[in-house]
Amino acid sequence: MENLVRFDNVNQYNQYNKNETLHPLINVVDLSKADPRTHRRQYFGLYTIFLKEIKCGDLRYGCNYYDYEEGTLVFLAPGQIIGIENPEKFQPQGTALVFHPDFIRGTSLGRHIQEYNFFSYEVHEALHLSQAERELIRDCLNKIQQELQHAIDKHSKTLIVNNIELMLNYCTRFYDRQFITRETANKGILERFEALLNGYFESDKPRTEGLPTVAYCAEQLHLSPNYFGDLIKKETGRTALEHIQAKVMDMAKERIFEPGKSLSEIAYGLGFKYPQHFTRLFKQRTGQTPQEYRSLN
Structure with missing residues (x-):
């Protein structure tokens, strides 16, 4: 049987990485809290955005490897599989924003998320951030996390979705910059x-x-x-x-x-x-x- 880890909901991903579940449909996951582990193929039924804080190796999508370094963003849409190949144990690092498709249903983001093409990008197509760009992304993630830690009220979902959309719009701008700088x-x-x-x-x-x-x-x-x-x-x-x-x-x-x-x-x-x-x-x-x-x- 294939050595595949499935994440069909946010709670499964939280448990895998030793993070508390503050909301059943979304979380900002601190990967450094996870136990050291070996590399395995992973299926995501969630929208997932990885922000790596240190250089790591061998994140594979399909038959190819991500150009995956410090200050790199990688985007996954539900239904994608990634595999990290290395028999040795490693300590996960960085941050992952994960949210279930149900969280954005009925919102403007839910109607237009397919327009963010980078959720379907693959090998050597990750987004490389400058220091200033990384700070903007961290700010969006921090605001989402603050809302998750705040008592849920009628404004919570709107504010969280707006911050996700803001972050994705920044990423669209940063990809435009990357197309130019890699002319x-x-x-x-x-x-x-x-x-x-x-x-x-x-x-x-x-x-x-x-x-x-x-x-x-x-x-x-x-x-x-x-x-x-x-x-x-x-x-x-x-x-x-x-x-x-x-x-x-x-x-x-x-x-x-x-x-x-x-x-x-x-x-x-x-x-x-x-x-x-x-x-x-x-x-x-x-x-x-x-x-x-x-x-x-």
Whole structure:
């Protein structure tokens, strides 16, 4: 049987880390209170945000490792599994904010939490904080903890949810900063993305596998789809899908003038399942049908 620890509710995670349960649906967990333990795979049925205060190693998601250092934030959505590989015992350190999806149901955050794409980021996509940024995050966590220690009243949930939302909005800003400060690495990804698309359309893959998808490109570049999409949008101003469609149109405009090729052959060769889908996209992007474009040029 797989050595997997499950956390389906906040109380289970509190007990695992020797923390008191102040609220059944949310807690700010001091990981240093936990007993030393060996590394095991863990399933989370909770929203979880880890803030590491010291460098630690080998936090693994899937088959890859997090770039996980001091002052790093990692985000997990319910249903995710992380694994830490090391047979030796270690002392957990840092802070974790954990809350059950039920805690934010019926709130503005509950309706919009899926817009925080970083809950679906994966390997080497953690958020690295400056000292000033870390202090802002700590301040949000401290306010949440103060509310949990305060006698629960009609204002408690609103204040806690507002502080979670404030922290997530700060994280959105900090990720925007990280995309900029890692511009050199990002440009390398853009170049690889362009090379990937060129190689794809020069191969037989369009006929056998169809049009390239954002998920396919992200996988080939070893990125999560959400992180990849956010990076492309911030670097180019266009979504990854728009970038793919622009490449398809560039290839189509070249092939339209190849002698003896029908428009249906061009559509199938580019990966379209039906020629009419090719015609529709071409007209959306250029204002002309492929036949009109061929005739006018």
